[in-house]
Amino acid sequence: MENIGEEYKHYWETNMFLQTEELDSWGLDEAFNSGYYDSSSPDGAQSSAASKNIVSERNRRKKLNERLFALRAVVPKISKMDKASIIKDAIDYIQELHDQERRIQAEILQLESGKLNENGVFRFQRRDACLVKIQEEENRSELRFRGVKSISH
Amino acid sequence: MENIGEEYKHYWETNMFLQTEELDSWGLDEAFNSGYYDSSSPDGAQSSAASKNIVSERNRRKKLNERLFALRAVVPKISKMDKASIIKDAIDYIQELHDQERRIQAEILQLESGKLNENGVFRFQRRDACLVKIQEEENRSELRFRGVKSISH
DNA sequence: CTATACACGTGATGC
């Protein structure tokens, strides 16, 4: 009973990141739990409930791992592969996005209220992270965009 | 041995959201695991390893729950309190932030490349969502920036 | 050898 899912052992680190399906049909619990213990033979009923709890819990764990994998997919800069570290990186990333959003908001506010400064050119203060792809990590080198025309098309 | 942490049962839904500490020192495993089985009495050694594994696993679970709680704290609009749902909401929120970031990037690009239109005034088309609080759930209403074609990152 | 991290089954709880 302990070595029932031995080939499952490292699907968190290997299989799960390649394919998340193909492991649905075990055909192992459903073998002796197949079908209908319809409210008769009470020991069979409780064993049915037990194994149903087992498979339910198994699905819950699987769903949670899939979600965690999906979270890791949308977050750049994953430091470690731990579950806890994945969540931590996601938190840091969200706060980073919040900070950037506040900065850009201030910037755009300046643009549309002040429009231009006295020189007739826009001056962005410390635009220190690219907005679209921030995972380039451009190590804080005081790069100053005087004109972003280089990016467009 | 099964009812050892009975008062822990619903700390996920109640206690954890109020205080996450104050539960560190059990003084219950360390009671019979106190001190020194320094490489003698092999049964004691394995029981020491076992209970050490228990408390280690307990700390791992606790850390993971704290992280999950912190994740829930930075994500607005939590639909359900499930672990899986919390992660799902975080994923959706990050993607939503990515979308908005792209939009704002386009907007700022339009502002500083085109600077002014022929009327000498800025024209924002459909600035319908506040940039800081996007949790208003603007359901994808085909807003399209004609000024900026393909950010091409 | 010892941490660390994980999946698993199990009993409990709430809806």
Place this chain on the structure above:
DNA sequence: TGCATCACGTGTATA
């Protein structure tokens, strides 16, 4: 009632 979710202890594998 059954179903979903959770914390727990345990065995096991990797660094």
